[in-house]
Amino acid sequence: MTIDAIEFDWVADLVRRETAIVLGAGKEYLVETRLTPLAYDAGEPCVEEWVRRVRSGGTPHQRRAIVEALTTNETSWFRDGPVFDVLRDTVLPGLLSARGAAPVRLWSAAASTGQEAYSLAMLCHELDPHRRAEIIGTDVASAVVGQAAGGCYDRLAISRGLTAQQRAAYFQESARGWRIDPSLQRHVSFRTLNLARPFDGLPRMDLVLLRNVLIYFDAPTRLDVLRRVRSVMAPGGWLLLGTAESANDSDLFVPERIGAVTLYRPR
Numbered sequence: 377m378t379i380d381a382i383e384f385d386w387v388a389d390l391v392r393r394e395t396a397i398v399l400g401a402g403k404e405y406l407v408e409t410r411l412t413p414l415a416y417d418a419g420e421p422c423v424e425e426w427v428r429r430v431r432s433g434g435t436p437h438q439r440r441a442i443v444e445a446l447t448t449n450e451t452s453w454f455r456d457g458p459v460f461d462v463l464r465d466t467v468l469p470g471l472l473s474a475r476g477a478a479p480v481r482l483w484s485a486a487a488s489t490g491q492e493a494y495s496l497a498m499l500c501h502e503l504d505p506h507r508r509a510e511i512i513g514t515d516v517a518s519a520v521v522g523q524a525a526g527g528c529y530d531r532l533a534i535s536r537g538l539t540a541q542q543r544a545a546y547f548q549e550s551a552r553g554w555r556i557d558p559s560l561q562r563h564v565s566f567r568t569l570n571l572a573r574p575f576d577g578l579p580r581m582d583l584v585l586l587r588n589v590l591i592y593f594d595a596p597t598r599l600d601v602l603r604r605v606r607s608v609m610a611p612g613g614w615l616l617l618g619t620a621e622s623a624n625d626s627d628l629f630v631p632e633r634i635g636a637v638t639l640y641r642p643r
C-alpha cells in the first residue's frame with residue numbers, strides 16, 4: 377500500500393516549507409520508505425496512520441524528524457574524482473598564492489556527513505601543511521551535521537573514495553570506526569544552515585562547493601540560492617556545482633572550463 381494523497385501532500389508541503397526540497401508526484405514510495413523506520417520507532421507499523429497522527433497533533437520534534445528523513449545524504453570522499461584533480465592542480469594553488477598570508481576560506485554548502493569538507497582539508501594539507509585553510513561545512517539536516525562534526529566513519533563510508541594511503545595518513549582506527557585525525561579536523565567546522573533562507577554570519581568565501589543539492593529545488597529557488605551564494609563570495613572566488621547542475625540559466629556567474637570540469641566565477 378502506498379501512502380494516500382492527503383498524507384503525502386502534507387509531508388511534501390512540510391518538507392518544501394522547511395527545506396525547499398520538492399517532492400513531486402511519484403515520490404510516494406520514497407516517502408513511505410524513508411518514514412517507515414520512524415513509524416516503527418513510534419510503535420506504529422502503518423506509516424500512513426503514523427503520518428496522520430503527526431499531522432493532527434504531532435510534536436515539532438516529530439515533524440523535524442520527517443523533514444530530515446526526506447533529505448538525501450548520499451556522498452563520498454573525493455566524489456567525482458576529476459573535480460578534485462582540478463581543485464588540487466589549479467584552483468587551490470591559485471587561491472593559496474593569491475591570498476598570501478590570509479587564510480583561504482572554503483565552504484561545503486550541502487556537506488551531508490562531511491566527506492566533501494574533509495576531502496578539501498586533505499587537499500589543502502597535501503598542498504601546504506603549514507597554511508591556514510578555514511573550511512566550513514553546512515547542511516540543513518542536523519543529524520548529518522552532528523555526524524560530520526564527530527568525524528567518525530564506519531567501514532562502508534570509509535571505503536568509498538579514499539586510497540589506503542589517505543586512510544592511513546588522515547584517520548585513526550577505533551572501536552567505533554575510523555576517526556578523522558584531529559590535526560585535519562581543526563581546520564573544519566560544521567553547522568546547520570538552510571540554503572533556502574537568508575545566510576547569516578558567513579565570512580567571504582574563496583571557494584564554494586554547492587554540489588548535488590540544487591537538483592532538489594525548483595527553478596526560482598535555485599536562482600535565489602545562487603544569488604545569495606554569490607553575495608558571500610570573495611572577489612576572484614570560485615563556485616563548483618554538481619555534475620548534473622548548472623548556473624548557466626542565471627546571469628550571476630561566468631562558466632570557466634578547466635579540463636573536463638566547469639566551474640563558475642561571480643560575474
Ligand SMILES: C[S@@+](CC[C@H](N)C(=O)[O-])C[C@H]1O[C@@H](n2cnc3c(N)ncnc32)[C@H](O)[C@@H]1O
Binds near residue numbers: 450451569571589
Ligand atoms: C546528495 S547530498 C550532497 C552532499 C555533497 N555535497 C556531495 O555532493 O557529495 C545533498 C545534501 O543537501 C542537503 N540539503 C537539502 N536541502 C538543503 C537546504 N535547503 N539547505 C541546506 N542543505 C540542504 C541534504 O540534507 C543533503 O545532505
